[in-house]
Amino acid sequence: MVCTENELLEWKDFPKGLKVLLLDTDSNFASQMRSRLQQMDYIVYTFCNENEALSAISSKSEVFHVAIVEVSAGNSDGGFKFLESAKDLPTIMVSDIHSINIMMKCIALGAVEFLQKPLSDDKLRNIWQHVVHKAFHSGGKSVSESLKPVKESLLSILELQPVKHEADNENTNEAEPLISVVENQKASSSCCDKYPAPSTPQQKQGVRSVDDVDYQDHTILSNEQDSGMHEGDTKSVETTSCDSVAETTVLADSSERLGEAITKEEHYSAADQHMEDPIATCSPSNDNGSTCSADPNKASGLHSSSGTKANKKKMKVDWTPELHKKFVKAVEKIGIDQAIPSRILELMKVEGLTRHNIASHLQKFRMQRKQILPKEDERRWPRPQPRDPVQRTYYPHKPVMAFPTHHSNHATTAGQFYPAWIPPGGYPNGAHMWNSPYYHGWQPPETWHWNPQPGLYADVWGCPVTPPSLGSCTPYPQNASGFHRAEGMLNGYSIIQKSVDLHPAEEVIDKVVKEAINKPWLPLPLGLKPPSTESVLDALSKQGIPAVPPRHHRSHRPH
């Protein structure tokens, strides 16, 4: 960065003294600009040669806050090179060329703005805004987020352009996290519409990132596009199709949709499409936007646009973390064993969602549970000697569900009790965790001890002592602790915290856990019952572990 947030905050008379790098091959125009900028109290450094400008910024001999680069018909390439190289410098492209292609290319390559000549004083005077923006937003992290909408709107514009009408729509229907819907692939255009839904590209990074890709070559003009697909395939969607209302936001996959849209005219779109990939690329692998998804936050947003209408076709519901949370909440309210689609639907109150959507989701949800819980139970009670047969019932009282009951103090967000359902978006890496909570991302055993909640230990304890190596099973049960942890981190709740010190027996527990881990073949005599500290200690003592083990040496189990 050229200018940090703090610097700006301390900068008095802010825009004054801002250092502007002016790159313009036209010396006349350059000098004119220079004087104008200087009158505005900017400090101007003029360059007529791109390379010079580049070396100036790379050498860091001077610090610039913002760059104004001219793109002319004759040297359009030049400016781009600069643009691509000066990633950290907010760069404003100026041109008298009225070409949307050029304009887009500039923006795609990272220009903060594209100004058409002639430049009014106002425009010029306001260039500082980009510096501020950059300074406050360059942090990096949120970039992807902010770009998304940008890109989206760009796409919308591109699509709509031909028509000229603005994309206002924005549905908006919901205030909350709604569902984002993705148009189904098959859908198509047949009937109405000409403009496919806009898309929501899922890109994750900043525009500048584009650099990696070499747009110069293909960028905009190339369209050709893939063509391969669509042609006839467009199958019309049944029913409704056209009308539709967009109640839910519709997100399209840029790729497909664009493709269709483009079909003929639009180079823009094509271009865009090309740009898209690189940018959006989430996974090296390729296409399929679905994979990328990711940001939980945005997910909810969905603004989308969609615009324009028309497509209601079948949309795919995107179960964002938020949406899933609602779902879980509803299920919890109803009771997992009595949860049925229609009721869940009611409780969720999410516009656009259908019973079918929920049924489908519910199916998946149940499957997850079935797969995970039983397995754990097996591990926990390898032999049929349950001290507490009553509690063996899998369903209704699975630990998962039971949790809230036993440890109401924690019971708060429903989601917390469904370990297997940590919303995908919650993971930074974007990995989907439908079923993998235990297999991946879980915390290493070493961290178990941090959990101060006595009650929570129950699961930890009860959980299979079998080490991961044994396979299949997940060594870490859906214990609330792990889950909470995850959730807590994700949502910022500090659910389980580090209040470790609260518990006197921490050491003991820690020790035992380690023991269990080291000796998986020795099942701990703990049932699932919500173990109280006493019971835990008691159990331990039966195993020969001193209630309050000396901290210096590890206890042994006589056996």
Place this chain on the structure above:
DNA sequence: CAGGGAATAT
């Protein structure tokens, strides 16, 4: 027929 669920299809 409506709705739930599991099996399939995409």
Place this chain on the structure above:
DNA sequence: AATATTCCCT
């Protein structure tokens, strides 16, 4: 893998 659709049963 995640959703949507379809099929079958109550």
